[in-house]
Amino acid sequence: MGLGKRILRQSVRAATPRPVRRAMHPVRTTKNALIPRPIHQARRAVYTMTNPLGAAENAAIRAAIRAPGQLSRALASSAPRRSNTGSRNSTSTLSGASLFQARSGYSLAEQADASQTLLAELISARRDKFTPATRPVIPEVPPVPDEPIRTRMWAARRREVPWWRPRVRKELAAKVQAAAHAEAELQWQQADVQRARLQEDADRWWQQLNAGTPTVVEQALVATFADNAAPVAVDKLKPTEAQLRVSLPPPDVMPAKVAHITPSGRRSVRAWKQAEFEAAYRALLGAHLLATVREAWAVGAPLTELNVIGQRSTDGRRGFLFSVTLQRTDGVWDDDGLGIALLERAPRPLRTSGRTRQIDLWPFDDPPATLSPTGTASASGGPVATEGQPVARRARLLGEEIVGLYQAGEGPTWVGRRGGLAAVARDASDGGWRTRRYETSVDPMAGQRNWISVSTFVTLILGDGR
Numbered sequence: 001m002g003l004g005k006r007i008l009r010q011s012v013r014a015a016t017p018r019p020v021r022r023a024m025h026p027v028r029t030t031k032n033a034l035i036p037r038p039i040h041q042a043r044r045a046v047y048t049m050t051n052p053l054g055a056a057e058n059a060a061i062r063a064a065i066r067a068p069g070q071l072s073r074a075l076a077s078s079a080p081r082r083s084n085t086g087s088r089n090s091t092s093t094l095s096g097a098s099l100f101q102a103r104s105g106y107s108l109a110e111q112a113d114a115s116q117t118l119l120a121e122l123i124s125a126r127r128d129k130f131t132p133a134t135r136p137v138i139p140e141v142p143p144v145p146d147e148p149i150r151t152r153m154w155a156a157r158r159r160e161v162p163w164w165r166p167r168v169r170k171e172l173a174a175k176v177q178a179a180a181h182a183e184a185e186l187q188w189q190q191a192d193v194q195r196a197r198l199q200e201d202a203d204r205w206w207q208q209l210n211a212g213t214p215t216v217v218e219q220a221l222v223a224t225f226a227d228n229a230a231p232v233a234v235d236k237l238k239p240t241e242a243q244l245r246v247s248l249p250p251p252d253v254m255p256a257k258v259a260h261i262t263p264s265g266r267r268s269v270r271a272w273k274q275a276e277f278e279a280a281y282r283a284l285l286g287a288h289l290l291a292t293v294r295e296a297w298a299v300g301a302p303l304t305e306l307n308v309i310g311q312r313s314t315d316g317r318r319g320f321l322f323s324v325t326l327q328r329t330d331g332v333w334d335d336d337g338l339g340i341a342l343l344e345r346a347p348r349p350l351r352t353s354g355r356t357r358q359i360d361l362w363p364f365d366d367p368p369a370t371l372s373p374t375g376t377a378s379a380s381g382g383p384v385a386t387e388g389q390p391v392a393r394r395a396r397l398l399g400e401e402i403v404g405l406y407q408a409g410e411g412p413t414w415v416g417r418r419g420g421l422a423a424v425a426r427d428a429s430d431g432g433w434r435t436r437r438y439e440t441s442v443d444p445m446a447g448q449r450n451w452i453s454v455s456t457f458v459t460l461i462l463g464d465g466r
Contacts, residue, residue: 288310294333
């Protein structure tokens with residue numbers, strides 16, 4: 001069932017009293033009464049586990065339809081068991097971080113509802129649709145009414161002729177009426193001339209936008225990105241190409257716990273499993289990426305290629321999440337599930353590692369992404385540092401990346417590996433150093449277990465003939 005139908009169905013259900021619903025469906029009411037309660041709970045549990053996004057959207061719909069301060073039937077049944085820790089007159093407070101604390105005073109069912117609602121709100125960006133830009137049309141100027149002008153003129157001239165001379169007063173009234181009509185016509189003509197000038201300016205702007213004039217396209221993009229939940233900056237712009245930098249939310253915006261159904265069929269919350277947390281956070285990143293791309297395609301009509309760099313403000317100068325290049329003709333952009341697939345695009349897809357697919361950062365000195373932490377291009381393509389600080393003090397890099405940076409006279413000064421020197425020697429002999437990730441640091445690590453200098457690392461890998 002589509003989102004619109006679900007909203008309509010929930011709205012009708014909420015507006016219809018329960019006795020009326022039961023009377024309208026006697027067979028269904030009898031059948032539901034005969035089915036044991038644990039079976040109903042088990043069915044709801046299976047749906048929540050097999051359709052997590054659908055369950056989250058249903059929770060968001062119920063929270064939006066419900067009146068402020070009103071709890072669902074499941075939450076209302078648990079209300080007497082809550083402790084009085086403060087006023088909670090609005091369901092919007094359920095998304096606070098204090099909700100999931102052990103002594104927050106909220107029931108587990110409330111926490112589950114809030115977790116699903118918050119998750120649905122976070123990924124709702126993927127449903128945003130944007131109407132393509134159209135030629136601006138300045139509306140026609142409506143006729144200026146005569147009556148207000150005639151009333152003002154007559155009030156100023158009525159004392160020119162005494163009341164006992166009705167014929168002369170009638171002639172004066174006719175003159176005032178003609179003058180008022182002429183004044184109204186003049187005002188309309190002046191307003192229409194101004195409208196024509198504005199339309200010419202609008203047509204000129206529209207032609208420049210379609211021609212890909214960089215300043216016009218940039219102004220349009222900046223204006224349309226101004227209210228985005230994930231701020232977007234325009235780094236580079238050509239007539240048909242643009243490079244955008246998206247400031248993505250950090251992982252701590254996710255709910256502290258995830259909703260689930262206990263074996264007894266009760267709604268509750270539990271800690272995230274690492275793999276499912278990473279999957280949910282990837283869905284959030286994909287939603288913001290998809291919304292940004294859709295908006296750029298809608299506003300920038302001449303744009304045919306986008307390079308989008310995803311970056312978190314909390315990462316500082318450590319690196320970026322992804323750098324993907326997209327073509328307007330690549331796919332059907334109305335598909336709400338396209339965001340995660342976009343994260344896998346070249347040249348630098350979302351970087352993950354391990355069985356849980358934990359998200360890693362690309363360093364700013366990676367060749368395909370020659371951007372400084374402020375989003376400006378680096379002339380040399382190498383790492384950019386400001387205020388005397390290096391790009392990344394600690395990072396996990398591939399062996400090939402470490403060797404390349406060392407040969408360029410850049411990069412970390414120390415390399416860490418479980419097993420230390422002996423383990424690195426084994427990597428050098430079997431060739432596994434190329435695809436293995438090593439801990440790296442620019443801080444002094446001399447004397448630390450399992451850490452060796454980068455010069456020793458490169459000597460073991462390449463030998464003395466480096």
